Amino acid sequence: MSQLKVDSIVPTTGVPSGGGGGIIQMKQSVERTVISVSSSAAHDYQNISSLAVSITPTSSSSKMLLILDVGMSNTNTGDGVGFRFYNGSSHISEASGTGGANDGAAVYCYNNDANNMISAQAVHLHSPATASQINYRIYWATTTSGSVTRYLNQRNSNSHISASSFTVMEVSG
Numbered sequence: 001m002s003q004l005k006v007d008s009i010v011p012t013t014g015v016p017s018g019g020g021g022g023i024i025q026m027k028q029s030v031e032r033t034v035i036s037v038s039s040s041a042a043h044d045y046q047n048i049s050s051l052a053v054s055i056t057p058t059s060s061s062s063k064m065l066l067i068l069d070v071g072m073s074n075t076n077t078g079d080g081v082g083f084r085f086y087n088g089s090s091h092i093s094e095a096s097g098t099g100g101a102n103d104g105a106a107v108y109c110y111n112n113d114a115n116n117m118i119s120a121q122a123v124h125l126h127s128p129a130t131a132s133q134i135n136y137r138i139y140w141a142t143t144t145s146g147s148v149t150r151y152l153n154q155r156n157s158n159s160h161i162s163a164s165s166f167t168v169m170e171v172s173g
Contacts (some may be wrong), residue, residue, distance in 0.1 A: 024062065024170040027053045032163045035152040037140075045091075045139040046082055048152065051166040056133045061173035068122040068138060071162035074110055074150040080110045081150050082144035085124050088135050093124050108143070117155040117162065125171075138166055 039048070049134045052133075068086050074081055082105030085093035093106035106122035128134050142148045153162045 008111040022172050024058055024172050025055070026167065026169045027055050028165055028167040029053050030165045031153060032162055034154040034161060036149055036154075038145050038147065038149045039142055040145060042143055042145045043082075043141050045082070045141040047086075048138045048140060051164060052149070053136045053166055053168040055136070055168050055170065057128065057131050057170055059128055059173065060131045062128075063171045063173055064126045064128060064134065064136070065169040065171055066122075066124045066126060066136060067167040067169075068106065068120075068143055068165075069167075070120050070152050070164040071117050072120065072140075072151060073117045073154065073156045074142060074148055075156050076142070076144065076146065076148045079148055080108050082106075082108045082141055082143060083120065083122060084139045085122070085126070086137040086139055087126065087128065088137070091139075092126055093122070117151075117160055119162075136168055 016042070029051050031048070033050075035048065037046060051068075051110065057064070067083070068083060070083065072081055083104050084091055091103070091104075106124055107120045109118040109120045140152075142150055149156075153164055154160070
């Protein structure tokens with residue numbers, strides 16, 4: 001059996017501006033159990049320790065494509081839950097804007113019925129500029145104050161369970 005081993009794949013016309021030549025490696029974490037967190041503080045982001053990926057880039061010119069796919073609910077109708085990407089302890093997905101926004105996230109989910117489970121996806125292209133190991137993490141928080149319980153992978157009514165995943169792909173630069 002023949003094998004072809006290369007460090008990167010680059011199109012004959014070169015790497016497109018702002019893009020990469022191909023996927024070098026991929027890692028994924030999957031959470032299949034239900035996680036619930038009760039909180040009374042708005043925007044108190046907490047780590048979902050089971051949705052973490054450690055990856056060592058093959059080159060400092062590589063980019064990392066982060067993909068989050070979650071199912072969530074909470075006990076407060078009309079309340080939102082935000083999800084953020086972190087590189088170690090640094091928040092890398094914060095949105096910026098005007099109009100009184102005091103919080104930034106990769107994706108927000110708003111629950112119009114506490115018995116519904118919401119599916120949310122977020123994608124982020126990160127340029128870490130390192131060939132050292134990177135520890136990516138997912139954090140989440142509610143958007144309002146008051147006693148709120150949020151659930152990952154479950155409806156508030158303890159039925160309709162799902163799985164959530166966090167995928168990281170190294171893209172050659």
